[in-house]
Amino acid sequence: MLDLTRLQALVAFARTGSVSAAADDLHYSQPTVSHHLKRLEAETGAVLFRRVGRNLVLTEEGRRLAERGEEILGLVSRAGNELASAVSLQTGHVRLAIFPSGIATLAPRIVTLMRERHPGLALEVREAEPPEAEGLLLADEVDLAITFTYPREQPSDAITAEVLGEDPLYLVTPPVRPDCLAGHSASARRPSREPLGSRIAIGRLADFADDDWMAGCERCRGYLVATCEDAGFEPHVQFASDDFVAIQALIAVGHGVSMLPGLALAAHRHPDVVLTPIEGAVRTLRLLSLGRPPLPPALEATSAVVREVVDEVVPKAVAAD
Structure with missing residues (x-):
């Protein structure tokens, strides 16, 4: 494998035309540059230089290697800059x-x-x-x-x-009000239902066994069904949608109940629904x-x-x- 320091000396020599000028360019001593050039020639096994009078010049092989060396050093420099930028979060x-x-x-x-x-x-x-x-x-x-x-x-x-x-889950119910129309879901027809309080235990979900339920994604529906089964009943899922805005709109006018996560309700909460946290129900x-x-x-x-x-x-x- 080529040594990058020796390759750098070759590229500087090709660019400046002499060992002394290459040494100045790289801030090395002249003997150091001469050493790198000799070692590079020995390691490659190619004739990279020839003497013309008192001057040292590149052979065709030397010029070709210097051209490729400039490309390699450029890529190495670019990689270093990109890595430094990534580490410092300047790019990415x-x-x-x-x-x-x-x-x-x-x-x-x-x-x-x-x-x-x-x-x-x-x-x-x-x-x-x-x-x-x-x-x-x-x-x-x-x-x-x-x-x-x-x-x-x-x-x-x-x-x-x-x-x-x-993310806590909430029981979402319609407002309990006397003007709910007959023909709406059971939750809207029972204004005398016992108040839910600040939280509801999973077991009390059975109070809503006769209601129509609304479910979200397939996994959400699976958890809803499992939770209701833990409460002793199988919910009648009347409406299934990932649209929690639509679910709340239906609940607001008395067409069922649902179980929705807090983040969904934070994104949109209908003013005419009632939210009650369900104890132990979280995602x-x-x-x-x-x-x-x-x-x-x-x-x-x-x-x-x-x-x-x-x-x-x-x-x-x-x-x-």
Whole structure:
């Protein structure tokens, strides 16, 4: 393998035309440059120089190696500069996947802080439900992913998962008012129902066994059904949609009940629904990456911002009624 210092001496000699000028250019002594040139010639086994009178000139092989050497040194310099910029976070590109309700609540603050603190980093954000986000990470289509898991769920063993916090789940019900029309769901027809209080135990979800239920994504629906079964009944899922705005709109006019996460409700809360935290019902927020810590500087910087935003946003995501 070619020694870069000796290659640098050759390139300087080709550029300046003499050993003494090359020494001045490199801030070396003349004997040092002569030594590097002789060693380079010996190591390559090629005749790189010839004497013309008292002058040392390059052979054709020497000129060709000097040209390639200049290209090599340029690439090495560029690589060093790019690495230094990446380490100092002056440049870089980070691809981040976030689940839908996180896009609405976490992404705005994450993007804002990244642009303020690391303007040289280009942050690309895309929406992906947790299973899709894991696939994107394993396929090297994203660098980081903010996801969630329900109890008894775990990310793939091939992925590093950091717990960011818990997103509480709320029972979402219509307002209890005497002017609810007959023909609406059971929840709207029972204004005399016992008040729910500040929280509701999972077992008391059975009070809503006769109501129509509304569910979100497939995993969310699975957890809803499992939770209701723990309460002793199988919910009648009348409406399924990932659109938590539509779900709340239907609930607001008395067409059922649902269980929604705090981040979804922080993104949009209909003024005419009632929110009650469900004791013990949470989803765990996680930051997924590949490989063991420490991550590359750009990913570490992004991860730090994600942690800060989750700590800031999730505890005050939504206030119960």
